[in-house]
Amino acid sequence: DGGITQSPKYLFRKEGQNVTLSCEQNLNHDAMYWYRQDPGQGLRLIYYSQIVNDFQKGDIAEGYSVSREKKESFPLTVTSAQKNPTAFYLCASLGERGAGANVLTFGAGSRLTVL
Amino acid sequence: SQQGEEDPQALSIQEGENATMNCSYKTSINNLQWYRQNSGRGLVHLILIRSNEREKHSGRLRVTLDTSKKSSSLLITASRAADTASYFCLCGSNYKLTFGKGTLLTVNP
Numbered sequence: 348d349g350g351i352t353q354s355p356k357y358l359f360r361k362e363g364q365n366v367t368l369s370c371e372q373n374l375n376h377d378a379m380y381w382y383r384q385d386p387g388q389g390l391r392l393i394y395y396s397q398i399v400n401d402f403q404k405g406d407i408a409e410g411y412s413v414s415r416e417k418k419e420s421f422p423l424t425v426t427s428a429q430k431n432p433t434a435f436y437l438c439a440s441l442g443e444r445g446a447g448a449n450v451l452t453f454g455a456g457s458r459l460t461v462l
Numbered sequence: 463s464q465q466g467e468e469d470p471q472a473l474s475i476q477e478g479e480n481a482t483m484n485c486s487y488k489t490s491i492n493n494l495q496w497y498r499q500n501s502g503r504g505l506v507h508l509i510l511i512r513s514n515e516r517e518k519h520s521g522r523l524r525v526t527l528d529t530s531k532k533s534s535s536l537l538i539t540a541s542r543a544a545d546t547a548s549y550f551c552l553c554g555s556n557y558k559l560t561f562g563k564g565t566l567l568t569v570n571p
Contacts, residue, residue: 351504378557389550389563390505397557406560437504441559444507448493451552451559453504 349374353438353454360425360432360461368423368457370438378441379421380451383407383434390437396421425459433461466494466534466551467562474568481538483565485551486531493554494527494534498547499564505550509536541569 351372360366372379378397382390392405396415410429415421421440425432435458439451466485475481485494493512497505511518511527511534518525524537538545548564 380559382561387566390561392558392560395557395559403558405558435502439505441557444510448510448512449554450495450507450510451497451505453506455504456502458502 351438351440351452351454353436353457355457356455358457358459360459362461363427365424365426366459368425368436368438368459370421370423370454371419372421372440372452373419374440374442374452375418376440376442376452377418378449379415380439380441381405381411381413381421381423382437382439384437384456385434393423393436432459434459465560465562466553468549468551468565470565471563472566472568474570475541477541477543477569477571479541479569481541481545481567481569483536483549483567485534485536485562487534487551487553488532489555491529491553491555494525495552495554496523496525496534496536497550497552497561499550500547508549510554538567541567543569543571545569 354369380395381393394413396402412424438454444450466487469484495510496508499505522539550564
């Protein structure tokens with residue numbers, strides 16, 4: 348089955364450490380996205396990539412970095428510069444689902460807790 | 463970026479009742495999509511309506527779109543406890559896809 352795999356599901360980090368969240372898709376989608384969600388809140392866009400070797404900042408990119416070296420992979424690094432990194436992180440890809448319309452497919456999420 | 467804003471922020475109903483939530487946006491769109499998120503999970507696509515459509519049905523879901531008012535509504539008929547979730551609209555116009563805060567629907571058994 349095609350889908351998006353995020354890992355790890357849960358991650359604990361000490362302050363000052365960088366961590367990398369993995370996102371892999373086998374849907375052959377060109378565009379991929381990272382969102383952050385805080386408790387009881389909506390999703391905020393961190394970074395997105397329309398195509399391999401290209402990515403753009405979203406609304407809250409500070410303290411985060413990404414790479415897009417392969418179509419299937421879009422890892423997110425939460426750096427020590429991110430002041431409040433404890434959150435639920437969601438990865439998604441954009442692709443066609445019937446009649447030429449693109450919709451987002453989401454992974455199950457990674458929950459990061461900074462100790 | 464084009465961001466939809468959902469209303470109300472929270473909605474609590476009894477099982478069997480209908481639930482209606484709304485989405486407003488500001489600029490022109492190609493389509494509007496609704497997603498559901500169960501607590502602690504990723505979002506799941508529910509239904510898409512194109513800018514040249516006015517109404518669409520899928521099972522117990524009915525979505526309407528009024529481009530003159532820049533608004534959409536999602537109706538869930540005969541709600542079930544399993545419909546308890548957050549619902550988000552997404553306006554499709556370019557690649558920078560952003561969400562509003564969603565509507566938290568609670569269906570009480």
